[in-house]
Amino acid sequence: MAKLLDAGAQVFATKGFHAARVDDIVKAAQTSHGTFYLYFPNKEALFRALAEDVAAQMEGLSESLGPVTPDEAGKSELRAWLARFSEVYERSGAVIGAWTAAETGDSEVGRIGTELLGGFAVMLSRRISGGTPDGVEPAVAAMALVAMIERYQYYALSGMVRADRDAVLDTLAGVTHAALFGAVAGAPVRAS
Amino acid sequence: MAKLLDAGAQVFATKGFHAARVDDIVKAAQTSHGTFYLYFPNKEALFRALAEDVAAQMEGLSESLGPVTPDEAGKSELRAWLARFSEVYERSGAVIGAWTAAETGDSEVGRIGTELLGGFAVMLSRRISGGTPDGVEPAVAAMALVAMIERYQYYALSGMVRADRDAVLDTLAGVTHAALFGAVAGAPVRAS
């Protein structure tokens, strides 16, 4: 039921998986405990439903990244993709955030998130055209950058950092692109 | 008491804050519930004690980063610092990981971690000498890179990624340095 999914997304986002009470969710959904268990066999099932929904959106996102070349076009491609990622994250990032909060060793729940992010990294490393700076393992770099992207959005979402959207996208794209390929020689450099 | 702190670190690391039971902790510490409450007024107090301890270690770490210049020396400085960070993380990262799991809105607990990471970012942005690539806000970049570093270590710790230590340090240093300054023009570039 949609009401429950919405309520769950909101409550899990606010309090995390463990601290979220079924009671909180049914109150937010303006329904009853009975109804909750009519649609979901248990609390984790609702969480998984949300997670799978997000995973599907992310799956699509994964495929939407074109080749990331070392030139400006590659950076733009990256930025555009980050913009789409950001949008999904704004809608459902709460659940993604809760994933990591679904604490290690947790019955399956954490696994979904893990696999999803791993998938992104694989995808990203596949899209990299050109080379990487000396000493940089593409697989490791891709994973690290995915970590950065996800985490930074999480910080932004949770109010930990406040920065305007465009600056964030420019910076993440710039950082990621530079990280992968190094700045184009002769590119303008801002004095710090 | 040391036994309880150790046990707490281990259990919180394994199960996260919420899923960790006082019972798990006292069993791991081979002591009794009574003893637990003799030293800590409640579960959160033990967690906070651990967190503050880690925060202190991190504080020291923060000050140990020298100037990060755009040349190879800067990259080495960064790598050395990452190695130290990594060591602390290996010992206590479990608690750091649990911070984010101590989930939003959680009475103070989450705040410690938030502030700590913010502090790192500020420190990192202060150490940056030279300039940053066009479009890259130093403050945003620093925060993003801290997010990357912390998160990647978390992934490594939780077994999500498996990579040998040196490769990881090389890559993180390379990525971070490149992200901040771009690859030095003419540097050898590996074919992907």
Add this chain to the structure above:
Amino acid sequence: MAKLLDAGAQVFATKGFHAARVDDIVKAAQTSHGTFYLYFPNKEALFRALAEDVAAQMEGLSESLGPVTPDEAGKSELRAWLARFSEVYERSGAVIGAWTAAETGDSEVGRIGTELLGGFAVMLSRRISGGTPDGVEPAVAAMALVAMIERYQYYALSGMVRADRDAVLDTLAGVTHAALFGAVAGAPVRAS
């Protein structure tokens, strides 16, 4: 819930506030701990609910005392009031008794009883018509008599004294009336 209130009244009466276990109460109510905490946030809340209920009954009692004159009519008025008091006490005196057992300094609980008895004393002193014997302060006397009435009922309830109801009422009315006004001169006096 009525079952819990009844059970609480009975258990508090038997064992006092502190010695009463939530377990005793839910067993007496033939229900579960969960149900207890569904209706009351804690043990004290149930006690307070009972106390407030008794206080309400007592409030009504207070208003039901007519003028107590020095003649026989005054004594009858007093006796009738004592009979009503006694009835309330028999039903709920257990809680009243537990008040004093809810021991000094106890978060609010004791206060209710204190104020209630003080209210009775004020009321009684207002109803006294005529005069009081030399050296007798009406306010002090009223308080002392309320103490006597309450305490004696408590003794009777707790089985500390055994006496038939009519004799008790006659004696309390006689003692109180005599205490307030002295025996009517020339009244028949029993040899001891």
Add this chain to the structure above:
Amino acid sequence: MAKLLDAGAQVFATKGFHAARVDDIVKAAQTSHGTFYLYFPNKEALFRALAEDVAAQMEGLSESLGPVTPDEAGKSELRAWLARFSEVYERSGAVIGAWTAAETGDSEVGRIGTELLGGFAVMLSRRISGGTPDGVEPAVAAMALVAMIERYQYYALSGMVRADRDAVLDTLAGVTHAALFGAVAGAPVRAS
């Protein structure tokens, strides 16, 4: 040990038997748990020791009441006795108060108080010379008056009533005497 007895008296007085923690007592006595159990096998033993001490004082008090006659001499006798009672109560009344708080059904503890007060009543009824007003059972009256005396002192001690000592003694003596014998015909009567 004297320190523990003093501390016990004070703590039991403040919090009652159940709410008093052994910890409170040893802290007040500036000693340790170990020492407590060196001198007393358990918490109740300390309470009983205090109670027996008070009982001994009271025992003496009981015997010190001379004949209470219906005339002014009887009233003075009563007043003098009340003054002595009051003194004992001021020192140890806390324990007496805690007796009734040692809640019904409590392992022996409550019994001591009960028997003591019953003894007072018996003693008082024996000392009554003359007669009692019509309808007043001497035994019941004596018990009721003892209840009044004890309870009123308790109220005074616990700060529930505030009145100066002489007025209280005058009033209690006056009330008790009048209650037993009625005012002497022709005695001055204060307008209310």
Add this chain to the structure above:
DNA sequence: TATGAATGAGATTTCATTCAT
């Protein structure tokens, strides 16, 4: 379908008592 009162297993917390030093 929907409800929400009821449940009870399991979590946290307290505190009288013990015992090695």
Add this chain to the structure above:
DNA sequence: AATGAATGAAATCTCATTCAT
């Protein structure tokens, strides 16, 4: 004699889940 850290049985309280209506 004195200590106080340690204990664990027993208490309070929580919350995911069930079920009669």
